[in-house]
Amino acid sequence: MNHVTDKEQVMLKMVAEIKDEVVKFTQDIIKIQSYTGEEGELADFVLRKLLEFEVDEAFIDGIGNVVGIIRGDDKGTNVMLNGHLDIVPAGNIEDWGGFDPFGGQFDENGNIRGRGAADLKGGLSVQLYTMKLLKKLKDQGLNLRGDLIFSAVVHEEAAEMFGMEYLFKKTLPEKNLNVDIVFLCEPTGLDIVLGQRGKVELVVKTRGRAAHSSIPEAGINALEKMVPILNHIFKKMSKEKSSHKLLGDSSISVTNLICRPGALSIIPDECEISIDRRYMPNQSIDDLLKEFESLFVGLKDKDEDFTASVCARKLTERSYTGYEKEVNKYHPPWITDENNELVLKTIQALKQVGQSPQIRYWKFGTDGSLTAGLMDIPTIGYAGTEECYAHTPEEMVNIDMMMQSLEGYYAIAADLLGLKLETAEDPND
Numbered sequence: 001m002n003h004v005t006d007k008e009q010v011m012l013k014m015v016a017e018i019k020d021e022v023v024k025f026t027q028d029i030i031k032i033q034s035y036t037g038e039e040g041e042l043a044d045f046v047l048r049k050l051l052e053f054e055v056d057e058a059f060i061d062g063i064g065n066v067v068g069i070i071r072g073d074d075k076g077t078n079v080m081l082n083g084h085l086d087i088v089p090a091g092n093i094e095d096w097g098g099f100d101p102f103g104g105q106f107d108e109n110g111n112i113r114g115r116g117a118a119d120l121k122g123g124l125s126v127q128l129y130t131m132k133l134l135k136k137l138k139d140q141g142l143n144l145r146g147d148l149i150f151s152a153v154v155h156e157e158a159a160e161m162f163g164m165e166y167l168f169k170k171t172l173p174e175k176n177l178n179v180d181i182v183f184l185c186e187p188t189g190l191d192i193v194l195g196q197r198g199k200v201e202l203v204v205k206t207r208g209r210a211a212h213s214s215i216p217e218a219g220i221n222a223l224e225k226m227v228p229i230l231n232h233i234f235k236k237m238s239k240e241k242s243s244h245k246l247l248g249d250s251s252i253s254v255t256n257l258i259c260r261p262g263a264l265s266i267i268p269d270e271c272e273i274s275i276d277r278r279y280m281p282n283q284s285i286d287d288l289l290k291e292f293e294s295l296f297v298g299l300k301d302k303d304e305d306f307t308a309s310v311c312a313r314k315l316t317e318r319s320y321t322g323y324e325k326e327v328n329k330y331h332p333p334w335i336t337d338e339n340n341e342l343v344l345k346t347i348q349a350l351k352q353v354g355q356s357p358q359i360r361y362w363k364f365g366t367d368g369s370l371t372a373g374l375m376d377i378p379t380i381g382y383a384g385t386e387e388c389y390a391h392t393p394e395e396m397v398n399i400d401m402m403m404q405s406l407e408g409y410y411a412i413a414a415d416l417l418g419l420k421l422e423t424a425e426d427p428n429d
Helices: 006-017 019-030 040-053 117-139 162-174 222-237 285-302 341-352 368-374 399-416
Strands: 057-060 066-070 079-084 148-153 181-184 192-196 198-207 251-260 270-279 308-312 314-318 324-328 359-362 379-381
Touching: 006 019, 006 117, 006 399, 019 040, 019 117, 019 399, 040 057, 040 066, 040 117, 040 148, 066 117, 079 117, 079 399, 117 148, 117 399, 148 162, 162 324, 162 368, 181 368, 181 399, 192 341, 192 368, 198 222, 198 285, 198 368, 222 251, 222 270, 222 285, 270 285, 285 308, 341 379, 341 399, 368 379
Parallel strands: 079 148, 079 181, 181 379, 192 359
Antiparallel strands: 057 066, 066 148, 192 379, 198 270, 198 308, 251 270, 314 324
């Protein structure tokens, strides 16, 4: 029977000693309202902490991502710890049951409540303090075989990989940094997550002709032309799901409808719907567009006044630093092979500190779509926060689970960077 060795006990003791510090830091960053495009205050706060830890290099890049680096000897695995700075809005304050969504308060069970606690400031705190612990080991003379890179990116919640793309396509090459594995601190409940479905925001528009609403027959109502499309989505497409043995079922949801000009006494000449489409690895965005284009052909055959178009949404995003770029609103699907050597090492490292992670797959989208989906870098989700609380007025992080995840990240980083934890037999067994 394997037991915790003296070396492991020292590491776990180091984690326990900084518990109060980790908890306070988590509360502090929950108090900062870091909405998408407004992450600057939090970025500065996180950077100051990295500088306090005296990591080898720490900076904010051109788009506003925070990066910290502990350099290794270039002979081993380069590990990235990644999370995002931005949060979704708090919603109706009355739904928070008396808690301030930006108060970082304890509830009656000792959990930390607040917007972003689960998604993902609890996880971000853990990854940041993993940097502190590994820097201590390096300062004690232990050699890291590869680089340990901390990154907190902007604009993740907007779902177009804006900050993550800048990090990997611009910042890392400029710093001559390579990444062999990425750990995302999105909520997993201490399990290991190895993939997700794809997501794309589709835009469907119907065209008509404006007229005074007192004589509707003089115009063509674009909203009326949208009705058969909505019927097709709700009654057919939503029931014809693609399935994947790991990722589950595809889905389609209409999330918004706008009519233009959108004024009283005017027949709308344009109607637009937004569609959230979750899709599988064997599907492409072109496939998803063709589904609608084929529908439009059939509707046109029945109605000569029918005119419609479909596209994947594009928009120009601007970060808090002023950097701008046109981006696509999509997350491609991705899966990291559960038999990948780095996955197996990660699971073994977690077992060495008493954890028993299950392998799961996310329903929601993450920036793993860039690292694993587009760049083929093995990517693993791991955190002590829980998905069921993300984006809800009950959002919280359990402190015990958060500290367990710090033990886990410490063990993973130490193992992958060549500071392997060894097992030993208890002489009393």
